[in-house]
Each structure stands twice: as structure tokens, then as C-alpha cells.
Ligand SMILES: Nc1ncnc2c1ncn2[C@@H]1O[C@H](COP(=O)(O)OP(=O)(O)OP(=O)(O)O)[C@@H](O)[C@H]1O
């Protein structure tokens with residue numbers, strides 16, 4: 001191979017302008033391809049993070065949550081049916097949650113009691129979602145501790161609660177104040193605000209009231225049951241798989257995954273991915289055609305040299321390899337520089353394009369695998385591009401070129 | 406039956422598909438190992454054509470060429486390439502060097518083809534050959550920087566690089582002055598005598614031809630005369 005490399009290299013170096021031009025073409029192509037790839041990946045990652053970054057990936061719920069009928073009154077005009085607002089609830093949840101904790105991919109498990117109600121202050125009352133949690137466990141999912149505004153402690157003992165920043169603002173509350181809450185069943189109690197959080201989500205910030213799991217059990221009257229268990233997993237795209245695994249082992253509960261609940265988003269992401277892939281493929285085809293045409297010209301330019309090499313005992317295959325190597329060198333060099341260009345462009349994009357608050361639209365992570373694949377693809381494209389020129393060079397008849405000066 | 410080093414039987418070469426141009430008419434001859442043969446004849450008589458067929462660069466229309474008991478037309482591309490590299494040294498009429506390389510690199514190319522990266526020995530041999538043809542001062546110059554006569558001598562050094570048993574040369578001294586021509590022929594003679602290399606050289610130079618072992622005269626694609634020179 002030494003000989004073929006030597007020839008390939010010298011042939012490339014002897015036509016510097018031509019080599020540089022095609023290299024530039026490949027660099028631009030790969031830069032675009034890598035940048036586009038990162039952009040779409042970053043965008044999608046960001047969307048997914050926003051959707052599931054600080055949200056449960058899998059929910060374990062009671063089997064049926066249908067309201068139960070309590071009474072039925074019939075008069076001549078109408079029929080009134082009264083339903084219980086009370087949830088069925090998950091029983092034996094301690095065992096269930098310690099079971100799911102054993103699953104490899106599960107990174108966070110948070111048993112939760114959820115109930116709706118109202119918060120009062122003076123004349124104002126706002127509807128709230130009351131959530132009983134074990135702080136440490138819920139924190140793994142929602143990052144509450146990091147997002148507490150003006151307190152260091154997050155103690156949910158006794159009547160302590162944490163409330164969302166919008167709710168606090170609306171009711172002009174600050175840590176240390178007390179707050180009256182009423183459940184849908186009409187139970188009212190007074191709580192002590194231990195902290196205020198901003199989870200970056202308007203809805204949560206304006207409605208959530210967090211309290212200890214035990215306190216919620218009594219307040220919301222769920223003595224032995226909880227509403228659901230929320231899970232996070234290491235690979236968010238395994239949520240369906242994990243959900244069905246849990247389902248299989250626990251036929252009496254309902255399991256939902258974020259993927260099932262966000263079909264539309266996922267379909268959108270998928271079609272975005274495939275259109276980005278199509279663009280990348282076309283860019284690579286353009287690059288391949290570029291390399292191919294330059295090498296085809298080069299075979300014609302070097303036909304005398306090829307004839308001489310053949311006359312001196314270079315067989316057809318080796319002559320072809322000389323051009324394959326040229327294609328590979330062009331592809332590889334172009335891809336190496338191009339992927340650096342793509343990384344550079346991505347960094348530039350993150351630093352220059354910003355939203356109104358001055359922070360990047362979304363983070364772009366440099367995915368090494370993607371770079372390596374791009375480089376491999378471009379190198380391969382270079383070699384594929386060289387196939388036809390290489391075949392032409394191999395077919396060249398030495399006498400044709402040796403006869404004339 | 407033991408054959409001569411080179412045996413040619415009824416060699417015919419026709420160029421062209423529709424308009425046929427018969428350039429060689431049934432040539433037969435034998436050349437022994439170590440012979441120093443001159444091929445002479447008017448322009449267009451088929452000398453280069455004959456040499457190209459002998460060097461397996463082109464295919465004969467009819468007839469056989471045996472070299473070293475090997476029928477050339479039996480070899481496939483791979484075998485033929487190796488055969489050329491090992492058995493034949495070429496000096497083409499238009500010298501044909503690679504412009505991308507220096508004089509010394511050009512001389513080494515036949516060696517690169519077979520053995521890859523050159524050893525120190527091989528580099529020294531290339532240097533030595535260039536010195537022998539009087540080019541020690543241009544060894545590292547690119548071919549494009551050399552004069553016609555210098556190129557011709559580089560081509561000769563290249564043909565000698567692999568110590569091929571047969572050396573085919575198409576007017577190797579066409580561009581050289583009488584003194585240099587004389588020197589080069591003496592060099593080739595020395596190699597011929599020391600290594601037993603067989604030389605087949607096309608030349609217009611009557612003085613040179615007269616110094617060879619045998620003069621084959623081609624006219625209109627036929628051997629007009631085939632004379633062994635008495636010494
Ligand atoms: N590839 C070819 N196609 C058609 N005709 C050819 C081809 N090569 C050579 N010829 C013809 O064959 C004849 C012999 O050519 P050749 O080159 O062998 O002559 P030559 O003896 O070497 O002449 P010179 O002394 O001028 O080099 C010429 O008429 C030439 O035009």
C-alpha cells in the first residue's frame with residue numbers, strides 16, 4: 001500500500017489548486033451537515049428536556065379512577081346522581097415503590113398524593129393542586145431544592161408547605177406566612193409557608209402546594225393509599241418499555257409513560273429528524289458528486305502517468321486503488337476540517353443567537369459519535385466517489401498514452 | 406523443447422477496425438540471452454509497434470511471443486504486471502517520466518511498485534545509476550526542471566533500476582550529443598557484459614547500431630535484413 005499512498009498523495013499535491021477547491025467543497029458540505037445535525041439534535045434535546053427533564057417519565061396509577069356513584073335521586077323532572085370525588089388510590093404502594101426502585105433504569109421514584117382545593121387569603125381564593133410528597137424523592141424528579149427562591153431549608157414536617165412563586169405573588173405571601181387551604185371535600189386547615197419555589201413552569205408555579213406525604217394523607221383523607229407513583233428513568237426513550245415491564249409484574253395497576261402521553265410531540269420530532277436526515281444525505285450526495293467529478297478529471301489529467309505506471313508493472317487493481325486513496329484522503333481531510341467547522345458554527349450559533357433574555361435559545365451538545373459517523377460517512381463517500389474514476393483509470397491502455405510524447 | 410530467451414512467431418499487428426492498417430507482417434525471430442540487438446528502419450516502419458508488443462504493452466493481432474518460455478498472451482493482468490516489473494526495463498521513445506516526482510524518485514519507481522518503501526540500499530542504487538548516466542547534480546530536481554537530454558538519461562537509469570534481464574529501449578539517446586551518446590552506449594555495453602542483460606534497442610544512429618551484436622532492419626513491417634555483426 002505504501003506505493004499506492006505515495007502516488008495518491010503526490011498526485012493530490014501536484015494539483016494543489018484543484019485539490020484545495022474540492023477540499024473546500026467537502027469542508028463546506030460536512031460543516032453544513034454536522035451543524036445541521038447538531039442543531040436538530042440540540043433543538044430536539046431541548047424540547048424533550050422541557051417536556052420530561054423535570055417531569056415524571058412513567059406514572060403508576062390506580063387501576064380505574066372512575067367516580068363511584070353514591071346516591072341517586074329521582075323526581076318527575078330529573079334524575080340526580082351524586083358521585084364521590086374521592087380517588088380510588090393505590091394500596092400496598094410501599095412494596096410497589098420499593099419494587100420499581102429495583103428496576104435498573106429507574107433513577108427516581110416518588111409516591112405522591114394529589115388533591116385539588118383552594119388557597120385563601122383575605123378576599124382572594126385560588127384553586128390549587130395539593131401534592132403530598134417525600135421531599136427527597138420528589139426532589140429527584142422536580143429539582144425543587146435548587147429552585148427554592150428565598151430559603152435554604154425545605155422541611156416539610158408538620159404543617160410546613162412549599163408553594164409556587166406565582167401563587168405566592170398572587171396572594172402576596174412570603175416564607176413564614178401562614179396560608180389557609182381547603183380540600184375539595186371541604187376540609188380546611190392552616191399551613192405554614194416554609195418556602196417558595198420557581199420550577200420554571202407557569203402552571204406549576206401558580207397552582208402547586210407541596211406538603212409532606214403524611215400530612216397530605218390526613219388532610220386529603222387518603223390514610224392507606226396514595227394517588228400515584230411517579231418515576232424517572234435514565235433513558236427517557238425507554239419509558240414505554242419500562243411501563244410495560246411494570247405492567248406485566250403488576251397487572252392490577254395502570255401504568256402510563258410520557259411517550260404514550262406525548263405521541264404528537266414525538267411524531268413531530270421524528271418527522272423533523274427524518275427531514276434533517278434527508279437534507280444531510282443530499283449534502284453528502286453533493287459532496288460525493290463533487291469528489292467524483294474532480295477525480296474523473298484527474299484520471300484524464302494523469303492518464304500519461306497511469307500508462308507509465310502500468311508499463312512498469314503496476315496492475316489495474318493497484319492503479320484503481322491510487323484513486324480510491326485519493327478519494328479517501330479528500331473525504332477524510334474534508335470531514336476532519338468540516339466537522340471542526342460544524343462544531344465551530346454550532347458554538348457560534350449558541351453564543352450569537354439568543355432569546356430576549358440573552359440566554360441561548362437552546363444548548364447544543366457536541367456529540368462525538370455523530371462526528372465520528374459523519375467523518376466515516378464522508379471518507380466512505382470519498383471512496384465511493386472514486387470508484388468510477390478508479391475503474392476508468394484501470395481500463396486505460398498504456399500504449400495509448402505511451403505512443404505519443 | 407528449450408526455447409531462446411525471446412521467441413517470436415508470425416507476429417502480425419493490424420491497427421484500426423474499419424480501415425485496417427497492417428503495420429507488422431508476420432515477423433518471426435529469436436533473440437538469445439545476453440544479445441545486444443539494434444532495430445533500425447525508416448520512420449513508420451513499425452519499430453515502436455514491435456517493441457510495444459515485445460514489452461507486452463499492446464496485444465498482437467496474430468502470432469506468439471514467448472519470453473523465458475512463457476507465452477505472453479497467457480498472462481492475466483496481475484501476472485503481466487508482475488512479469489513486466491521483473492523482466493522488462495523500458496526506455497520509451499518519449500521517455501515518459503512522472504512530472505510529479507524528482508529524478509531520483511522516478512528512477513526508484515520500478516522498485517517502489519514491487520517492494521514499497523525503499524531501503525537505503527535502493528536509494529543508493531538509484532543515486533549511483535544517476536551518477537552513471539552523468540546526472541549526479543540533478544537527482545533531487547523535479548522532472549519538469551530537466552532538459553530533454555537529461556530526461557532521457559533519467560528514463561535510462563529508471564530502466565536499469567530493477568536489474569531486469571531484458572531491456573527494451575526506443576531511441577534512448579535520440580536527444581543526446583555524440584559524446585554523451587557514446588558514453589551511454591559504453592555503459593549499456595558494460596551492463597550487458599557484466600550482468601548478461603539482453604538489450605533490444607531501436608536506433609537511427611548507424612554508428613551505434615554498428616557497435617551492437619546484431620542489426621535487425623525493419624521496412625514496412627517486415628524484416629528486411631537480420632545481420633549478426635562480426636567482431
Ligand atoms: N495506435 C495506432 N493506431 C493506428 N496506427 C498506428 C498506431 N500506432 C502506430 N500506428 C501506425 O503504425 C505505423 C508504424 O508506427 P511505429 O510507431 O511503430 O513506427 P516507428 O518505426 O516507430 O517510427 P518512428 O521511427 O517514427 O518512431 C505508422 O504508420 C503509424 O502511423
Ligand SMILES: [Mg+2]
Nearest residue numbers: 452453498575
Ligand atoms: Mg517509433
